[in-house]
Amino acid sequence: MIEAVGLTKRYGAKTAVYNLSFHVRPGAVTGFLGPNGAGKSTTMRMILGLDNPTAGSVTVGGQPFRQTPNAPRQVGALLDAKAVHGGRSARNHLLSLAQLSGIPARRVDEVLGVVGLQEVAKKRSKGFSLGMGQRLGIAAALLGDPQVLLFDEPVNGLDPEGILWVRNLMKQLASEGRTVFVSSHLMSEMAVTADHLIVIGRGQLLSDMSVRDFISANSADFARVRTPDTEPQLREKLSAALSEAGAHVVPEPDGGLRVMGLPLPRISDLAHGADVRLWELSPHQASLEEAYMRMTQGAVDYRSTTDQKAGLMQQPQPGYGPPAQQVPDVPQQGWYAPPPPQPGQHPYAAPAADPRLPAGPAAAVPAAAPAPADPTKPEDPR
Numbered sequence: 001m002i003e004a005v006g007l008t009k010r011y012g013a014k015t016a017v018y019n020l021s022f023h024v025r026p027g028a029v030t031g032f033l034g035p036n037g038a039g040k041s042t043t044m045r046m047i048l049g050l051d052n053p054t055a056g057s058v059t060v061g062g063q064p065f066r067q068t069p070n071a072p073r074q075v076g077a078l079l080d081a082k083a084v085h086g087g088r089s090a091r092n093h094l095l096s097l098a099q100l101s102g103i104p105a106r107r108v109d110e111v112l113g114v115v116g117l118q119e120v121a122k123k124r125s126k127g128f129s130l131g132m133g134q135r136l137g138i139a140a141a142l143l144g145d146p147q148v149l150l151f152d153e154p155v156n157g158l159d160p161e162g163i164l165w166v167r168n169l170m171k172q173l174a175s176e177g178r179t180v181f182v183s184s185h186l187m188s189e190m191a192v193t194a195d196h197l198i199v200i201g202r203g204q205l206l207s208d209m210s211v212r213d214f215i216s217a218n219s220a221d222f223a224r225v226r227t228p229d230t231e232p233q234l235r236e237k238l239s240a241a242l243s244e245a246g247a248h249v250v251p252e253p254d255g256g257l258r259v260m261g262l263p264l265p266r267i268s269d270l271a272h273g274a275d276v277r278l279w280e281l282s283p284h285q286a287s288l289e290e291a292y293m294r295m296t297q298g299a300v301d302y303r304s305t306t307d308q309k310a311g312l313m314q315q316p317q318p319g320y321g322p323p324a325q326q327v328p329d330v331p332q333q334g335w336y337a338p339p340p341p342q343p344g345q346h347p348y349a350a351p352a353a354d355p356r357l358p359a360g361p362a363a364a365v366p367a368a369a370p371a372p373a374d375p376t377k378p379e380d381p382r
């Protein structure tokens with residue numbers, strides 16, 4: 001269990017994390033999401049005692065990380081896969097970590113097997129591809145067979161087979177009762193890997209709920225209706241009947257209609273009443289990616305001007321814009337997480353107006369690049 005209470009981190013004038021409180025429970029994969037610069041890595045560093053909170057606290061298994069006895073055997077982490085001595089072989093890198101924590105050498109060979117690096121165990125890691133480096137970082141996290149695991153972007157650079165492997169590994173670790181906390185920008189992957197999500201934006205908690213609840217709370221479900229392609233007048237007729245009944249109807253490029261604000265049986269009845277045959281009437285729910293984009297679009301610091309000019313940041317369809325709350329002057333928790341649907345509220349209701357929330361000032365700190373290893377030198381014996 002990881003428990004953060006009022007966690008805040010300031011770097012000079014920059015508030016990277018503000019008043020963050022959450023629990024990460026054992027036995028589940030908890031995804032940690034947020035736009036670039038949201039504060040995910042800073043939070044993970046504070047969990048691991050690598051950064052001190054300016055205010056608040058965070059514990060792992062009930063204790064601050066630095067006071068955890070034999071911490072590497074309790075908590076494993078992949079924060080930066082490049083933070084490896086490139087002159088060492090994969091095996092020697094893991095051996096040196098194992099020796100520091102009193103972990104037997106046979107465990108090194110075990111984890112090399114788990115991550116699939118046994119064939120290259122004696123090769124210097126500076127020649128590793130991005131994906132191999134990630135596997136080595138995951139091996140280091142698993143070394144102490146810890147109950148709590150943190151992974152910052154573990155699928156970065158992995159090929160599809162590697163991504164699938166990480167997905168299954170995370171699920172397996174959670175099924176063994178471990179606490180698995182994993183950050184990622186790959187929504188499609190999070191949708192199939194995580195059970196629970198903690199979402200932050202500009203250092204503040206936006207959402208803390210199951211993946212399923214997150215999608216329903218942040219998406220406007222709709223119905224798709226298609227009338228016979230050969231009779232366009234039927235589409236017009238149906239569209240008019242649905243609009244008259246209070247639906248919001250948006251034509252789709254393939255000739256279908258997207259209908260918000262009416263449940264499926266009502267749409268069917270109205271079509272029948274208007275004497276319109278249907279070729280399709282289907283319920284649709286947003287993907288995790290759509291729900292995430294909707295929730296976080298007011299908290300994105302870095303957005304390409306060309307994307308905006310080219311219209312790549314689509315204006316949301318009605319029901320797909322950010323919720324209508326204002327950005328407060330004073331930071332406040334969960335300020336634009338819309339409430340989940342109320343009991344009895346039908347699932348096809350389109351939310352109200354959707355003005356874009358203003359983006360805040362961007363502030364970036366360049367990441368420190370690791371010093372390149374000299375490939376001409378032999379493997380460092382340390």
Ligand SMILES: Nc1ncnc2c1ncn2[C@@H]1O[C@H](COP(=O)(O)OP(=O)(O)OP(=O)(O)O)[C@@H](O)[C@H]1O
Nearest residue numbers: 011014016035036037038039040041042363364365
């Ligand atoms: N050492 C530091 N000094 C000053 N500012 C920092 C420092 N570390 C992080 N920040 C700032 O804190 C904010 C949060 O950064 P952080 O790296 O935690 O975000 P993130 O959610 O992990 O982003 P990404 O998804 O891009 O990895 C950013 O604005 C960043 O520039």
